[in-house]
Amino acid sequence: MTDDEKKHWDQSGAKSYLQYADLMVVERKRTLTILEKLFAYHFQQRKGLTLLDLGCGDGFVTEVIRSKNPDNIFYLMDGSNFMIERAKERLKGSGLFFLTETFERYLAKSPDAGKYDCVYSANAIHHLDWWDKKRLYSKVFRELKPGGLFINTDPVAPASDRSEQWQFHLWRDWMRESAEARNLAVKTELINCVPSEYKRRPENKPDGLLEQLQMLQETGFRNVDCFYKYAIFALFGGTR
Secondary structure: OOHHHHHHHHHHHHHHHHHHHHHHOOOHHHHHHHHHHHHHHHOOOOOOOEEEEEOOOOOHHHHHHHHHOOOOEEEEEEOOHHHHHHHHHHOOOOOEEEEEOOHHHHHHOOOOOOOEEEEEEEOOHHHOOHHHHHHHHHHHHHHEEEEEEEEEEEEOEOOOHHHHHHHHHHHHHHHHHHHHHOOOOOOHHHHHHHHHHHHHOOOOOOOEHHHHHHHHHHHOOEEEEEEEEEOOEEEEEEEO
């Protein structure tokens, strides 16, 4: 998130996202459960670790991980003052550090080499262009301890126009089914326009999944893989 995007996010985008995230982000809760399980599989001893939540939003992802792994240190970073305040309301207790900082400012700083055991991010990195994604993955790699884990769950760009059509259909179908299951009165025309509105917004800059997996490998990450994908929403990462 750049400084200009931060202004918009604080004013309106954040509130809208929080209101509709579970409906708009395909399998949001399932994906975060998988993220937490990957964390549990990787670390045999899940105490005394230092974790960084990049683009933490209201702290929902950290809450999922912390609920089962409380005896760790969590840093939560977001460029939105509104989101940081919501995260503070959601998360209480010791071992929590909140950082109001955009990706732009984060990338401008020298890395804290070997500071974190785990870095994770949800639905945030797609706001960066290709070059800044590359810079971010490089910085995350340098900030991870040897053997550290990086997991990103994020929208990715389809490989072709035809693939985009299929994946947008999957996305619309999932939203309709999710709304029906929750007895939400959401107009079909509103659901149908979500993918095109997402694509239209200039702050959304997704890159392809395969290209980002290759980027992680070239950066030096090991065990790089995609662990889950539904429509344009993917969960991927690797270890240092």
